Amino acid sequence: MTDAAAQGAHRARYRRIVSFAAREFIAIWWFELVLPRFGLTRIAERTRGPRMQRFARRFHTLAVDLGGLMIKVGQFMSSRLDVLPPEITKELEGLQDEVPPVPFPDIRRVAESELGAPLASVFASFDETPVAAASLGQAHRARLSDQDAADTGLRDVVVKVQRPGIDEIVAVDLAALRRVSRWAMRVRFVSDRVDAPALVEEFAATSFEEIDYLHEAGSAERFRENFADDPRIDAPEIVWERSTRRVLTLSDVTAIKINDTDALRAAGIDPSAVADAFAEVMFDQVFTHSFVHADPHPGNIFVTPDASLPAGFRLTFIDFGMMAEVPANLRAGLRTLLIAVTARDSHGLVAAAQEIGVLLPSADTGELERALTALFARFGGMGFAELAKVDPREFADFANEFGDMVRSLPLQLPENMLLLIRAVSLTSGMCSSLDPDFNVWDAAEPYAGRLLREESSGLMRDMADQAMETAAITYRLPKRIDAIISRVDAGTVTFDTxxxxxxxxxxxxxxxxxxxxxxxxxxxxxxxxxxxxxxxxxxxxxxxxxxxxxxxxxxxxxxxxx
CATH class of the missing domain: 1.10.287 (Helix Hairpins)
Incomplete structure (x- = not known):
């Protein structure tokens, strides 16, 4: 494609994104602002759910057609439960990289340009059929040359190559999104609840990290180091000599996909044990290492049989382009949140939400606490299988009432919370698919108990330090009092009045x-x-x-x- 043709395609892409947003904003303006002024509020309310679903379907079609960041935007929107209605998040929650692969000659051209040599001279073999195709790049199996194999100790590898022109596509998409975010701030419902431009910039930062394969390689190395002493967890090794910003070569660790229950059972692995191990590992990432894989969908996690381990398997994570850092203050708030949830403590849960910064201090929390108490009383402790047996009408009524109340509160997502929410939602869905009887309460309670013991030991240490300090002061006090009395007796004590x-x-x-x-x-x-x-x-x-x-x-x- 010539430069002029590429520029024309980028302009057309920009216009399509912006025109789609303009049409949707006009519809929102008409139904949510104009009709209520003419006393037709009921029409707007009655049609809101179907309209939101139609919007989500149209966006789904746009995202799959354009690819690029639009797929990521859909995944991003599906996790914004604090801002978007459930009609939208539900429709988009299953959106994956539903894009066709790039023709191999284009992939070859990018790879050879980055590596500075023909693929035939770099690799002993290179499979032209991709293992996986995504919106930002695709992966191919390959075998290292004899020299590289001797240097690295690896032979079979997977090579990730970015789509041609993805940098320009990301720039065009972000330019369109920045313009749309400025429009969104003119809608009061949006501006009262979220800083759209700041949200776009957070999304942009994540996107730039995803298209920098050297950044992903560094994250993979850090993840491996975090779990170096844990035989249950594995991650691919990086072949740095054959990796650049747009090409990433790593050891081939493909095994049984975590959601392939038939293959797991055939290998003698209990899917429910995999669910428990997976949940525990995700807790470890948040509360122990503060570095979380934020995209744990089935394609990014393998189960490798290993008879030497007590569980009989290990979990292997791949694709570290989307990681979430957990700062100390956020981790402390999440610890409090987890303990409150497992204790069914509605007041503690609200306090934890305020500590994290999700719930603003100005929020009226009385009604929220009462709703959480009712939620814990009715559904607390239930697993997914038990929830499935609840009368759908009762569950829907409670969910609608509770959801409307929560969305009316002044909520916000602090930095890094978006990726954590994505990781939690994917983890929850994965565990329930592996084990229909999976109970998140059972998974969280042992971990919360451990956190409580750690906090208790920390409190005891603080109390012990305070006691030692007090004892030292008490030990020195008689000597100091005796010295003062001696000076009084000697008449050497003076006072400046x-x-x-x-x-x-x-x-x-x-x-x-x-x-x-x-x-x-x-x-x-x-x-x-x-x-x-x-x-x-x-x-x-x-x-x-x-x-x-x-x-x-x-x-x-x-x-x-x-």
Whole structure:
């Protein structure tokens, strides 16, 4: 494609994204602003659910057609439960990289340009059929040359290659999204709940990290180091000599997909045990290592049979382009949140949400606490299988009421929470698919208990330190008291009271001036009252009142100058 043709395609892509958003904003403006002004609010409310579903379907079609960041936007939107209605998030939650693969000649051209040599001279073999195709790149199996195999100790590898022109596509998509975000801030419902431009910039930062394969390689190395002493967890090794910003070569660790229950059972692996191990590993990533794989969908996690391990298998993670850092303050808030949830403590849950920053301090939490108490009382402790047996109408009514109440609160997502929510939702869905009886409460309670014990031990350490400090002070106190008494007996204790005396003198002067002021007012008022009946006495009192006035005004001037 020539430069002119590419620029034309980018302009057309930009216009398509912007025009789609413009049409949707006009529909929102008409139904949510215009109709209510003419007393037709019921029409807007009655049609809101179907309209949101139609919007989600149209966006799904747009995303699959355009690829690029639009797929990521759909996944991004599906996790914004705090901002978007469930009609949208539900429709988009299953959106994956539903895009056709790039023709191999184009992939070859990118790879050879990055590696600086023909593929035939770099690899012993290179499979032209992709293992997986995504919106930003695709992966191919290959075998290292004899020299590279001897240097790295690896032979079979997977090579990820970015789609041609993906940098320009990402730039075009972000430009369109920035414009749409400015439009969104003119819609009061959006502007009251979310800073759309800031959200786009957060999304942009994540996207730039995803298209930098060297960044992904660094994240993979860090993940491997975090779990280096845990035989249950594995990650691919990086072949740095054959990796660049747009090409990533790593060891081939493909095994049984985590959601392939038939293959797991055929290998003698219990899917429910995989669900438990997977949930525990995700907890470890959040609370122990503060570095979380934020895209744990089935294509990114393999189960490798290993008879040497007690569980009989290990979990292998791949694709570290989307990772979530968990700062210390956020981790502390999440610990409190987990403990509150497992204890069914609605007040503690609200406090944890405020500590994390999800729930603003201005929020009226009374109704939320009552709703959470009702939620725990009715559904607390239920697994997915038990929830499935609940009357759908009861569950729907409760969900709608609770969801409307939560969406009415001033919520926000602090930095990094978006990726964590995505990781949690994918983990929950994965575990329930592996084990229909999977109970998230059972998975969380042992971990919450461990966190409580850690916090208790930390509290005991703090109390012990405080006790030692108090004991040291108590030990030194008799000696210090004895030294002071000895100085008193010897007559060597002196006190500097000069400043105290000056302050007392100043207070005494102020009191006298206040008294003079009161006397002036009394004489002036009394004289004015006596003038009509006893004119000489009244005039005398008025004249004499000037003396206490002069004292009140000028007394202490000399002292203040000293």
């Amino acid at each position: 000069s400043r105290l005396e000056r302050r007392l003198d100043r207070l005494e002067g102020i009191a006298r001036r206040i008294g003079s002021g009161v006397l002036f007012a009394a004489m002036l008022v009394g004289g004015a009252l006596l003038v009509p009946s006893l004119e000489p006495l009244g005039i005398t009192l008025i004249c004499v009142s000037g003396l206490p006035l002069l004292h009140a005004v000028f007394a202490g001037v000399g002292r203040r100058s000293r």
